[in-house]
Amino acid sequence: MKNITNIPYYLKSNDIKPSFQRMKIFDYLYKNKNHPTVEMIYKELSGIIPTLSKTTIYNTLKLFVKKNIVIIVNIEDNETRYDADVSTHGHFKCIKCKEIYDFLFDTENLKIQNLKGFQKDKIDLYIKGICKECLFSG
Amino acid sequence: MKNITNIPYYLKSNDIKPSFQRMKIFDYLYKNKNHPTVEMIYKELSGIIPTLSKTTIYNTLKLFVKKNIVIIVNIEDNETRYDADVSTHGHFKCIKCKEIYDFLFDTENLKIQNLKGFQKDKIDLYIKGICKECLFSG
DNA sequence: CATTTTGTTGTAATGATTATATTAATGTAA
DNA sequence: TTACATTAATATAATCATTACAACAAAATG
Ligand SMILES: [Mn+2]
Ligand SMILES: [Mn+2]
Ligand SMILES: [Zn+2]
Ligand SMILES: [Zn+2]
Numbered sequence: 001m002k003n004i005t006n007i008p009y010y011l012k013s014n015d016i017k018p019s020f021q022r023m024k025i026f027d028y029l030y031k032n033k034n035h036p037t038v039e040m041i042y043k044e045l046s047g048i049i050p051t052l053s054k055t056t057i058y059n060t061l062k063l064f065v066k067k068n069i070v071i072i073v074n075i076e077d078n079e080t081r082y083d084a085d086v087s088t089h090g091h092f093k094c095i096k097c098k099e100i101y102d103f104l105f106d107t108e109n110l111k112i113q114n115l116k117g118f119q120k121d122k123i124d125l126y127i128k129g130i131c132k133e134c135l136f137s138g
Numbered sequence: 139m140k141n142i143t144n145i146p147y148y149l150k151s152n153d154i155k156p157s158f159q160r161m162k163i164f165d166y167l168y169k170n171k172n173h174p175t176v177e178m179i180y181k182e183l184s185g186i187i188p189t190l191s192k193t194t195i196y197n198t199l200k201l202f203v204k205k206n207i208v209i210i211v212n213i214e215d216n217e218t219r220y221d222a223d224v225s226t227h228g229h230f231k232c233i234k235c236k237e238i239y240d241f242l243f244d245t246e247n248l249k250i251q252n253l254k255g256f257q258k259d260k261i262d263l264y265i266k267g268i269c270k271e272c273l274f275s276g
Numbered sequence: 277c278a279t280t281t282t283g284t285t286g287t288a289a290t291g292a293t294t295a296t297a298t299t300a301a302t303g304t305a306a
Numbered sequence: 307t308t309a310c311a312t313t314a315a316t317a318t319a320a321t322c323a324t325t326a327c328a329a330c331a332a333a334a335t336g
Contacts, residue, residue, distance in 0.1 A: 019301090019314065038292080053316050058293065060315095075262075077212045078324085080292085092253055101256075106249035114241040115230055117270040124213075126262040132255040157283065157332090176323080191285050196324065216293085218323085 001085035004030060014067045024049060025060045026069070029084035035073050035091070035100045037081055075100065075126040090125035096134040103127075139223035142168060152205045162187060163198045164207070167222035173211050173229070173238045175219055213238065213264040228263035234272040241265075 004010045007026055008018035016022060024045055029036070036044075038057050046052050061082055064070035073081040075093050085102070092101040105125055142148045145164055146156035154160065162183055167174070174182075176195050184190050199220055202208035211219040213231050223240065230239040243263055 017302095017313075021315070051316075054292095055294085055317075056315055072215055074212055074215045077210055077218050078292095080215050090250070092256060092258075094256075095259070101252070103250055103252040105251070109247060109249060111244035111247060112228070112241055112265075113243070115239070115265070117273065118230060118239075119268040119273060120230075120265050121233070121267040122265065124262075124264040124266075126264075127250075127253070127256075127258050127260065128262075129259040130257040135255065135257055155282075155333090159284075189285075192323095193286075193325085194284055197284080216323090 001087050010069070014069050016063060016067055016069070021049065021052060021056050022060050022063075025057060026064065026084065029064075029070060029082060033083075033085070033102070035081040035083050037079050041082075073100070074124070075128070088123065090127065092127045092129065092131070094131035094134055095128055096130055096138060099131060101131065139225050148207070152207050154201060154205055154207070159187065159190060159194050160198050160201075163195060164202065164222065167208060167220060171221075171223070171240070173219040173221050175217050179220075211238070212262070213266070226261065228265065230265045230267065230269070232269035232272055233266055234268055234276060237269060239269065
């Protein structure tokens with residue numbers, strides 16, 4: 001994924017005013033590539049910013065998604081996760097250790113039938129199974 | 139998708155006791171290939187079965203998913219949809235008309251990197267964009 | 277038949293998300 | 307600078323989907 005050295009500048013260049021909270025939330029997403037939930041972000045950042053509210057996290061993430069600097073990872077139907085890596089990539093979730101792995105796939109050679117003449121804007125590929133670690137250990 | 143002529147038999151052969159409610163819910167899913175939400179099923183069937191409760195629909199769908207005769211379609215993060223077609227296929231959602239289309243794709247030639255040695259059990263491919271109809275009309 | 281198991285339902289609880297209203301911070305025109 | 311307007315952050319309350327639980331009904335068992 002893209003290397004971002006200056007978060008306030010990155011936000012500004014995407015038409016987002018870089019408030020303290022917004023910078024911290026983006027920083028968390030960028031540093032931790034763990035596809036966190038709102039709850040995880042809240043748990044972590046409320047230690048640093050005691051006044052931070054979940055509403056602000058929801059507002060901020062909604063804004064980030066609208067401005068295309070964050071994507072929603074919807075691999076599980078009961079939890080919404082977020083990802084600062086907006087490049088096209090897939091997500092694998094291990095049903096044993098619950099870890100989410102990124103992977104790359106070839107969109108060019110993806111053979112799709114029945115969608116001739118359709119405009120394809122966004123493609124999400126989710127795979128579930130058991131990761132290499134868990135296959136060996138368990 | 140598979141042609142099912144005898145729903146009670148199909149349920150029985152999948153280790154599900156074919157109660158009236160279960161048969162009606164499966165029948166709805168099988169006849170309407172519209173990937174309905176619980177709400178849609180409830181609206182439709184409560185006209186036929188006035189005593190039907192949403193809890194029963196939730197229970198029934200959870201059972202169907204467990205027994206692998208129904209899959210969850212999770213293309214939108216704020217609504218869970220259900221599909222009686224359990225064969226491997228992808229889902230396209232038109233952002234204009236909101237319609238969900240099925241499509242086929244070639245899993246064999248799907249080039250995936252970074253997942254060597256991972257056991258892949260379930261693959262979900264979601265595409266969003268604008269359908270052919272909406273491209274022409276609008 | 278009596279007893280146990282399974283299925284259905286209504287109500288209440290939970291938990292994630294959103295709406296609303298208030299307050300704080302920032303920007304800008306005199 | 308002050309005064310006013312805009313944007314951001316917050317707390318609280320509301321909503322909505324889903325689940326838990328308990329009561330009741332149906333069916334299976336023997
Ligand atoms: Mn990712
Ligand atoms: Mn389908
Ligand atoms: Zn694992
Ligand atoms: Zn359309």
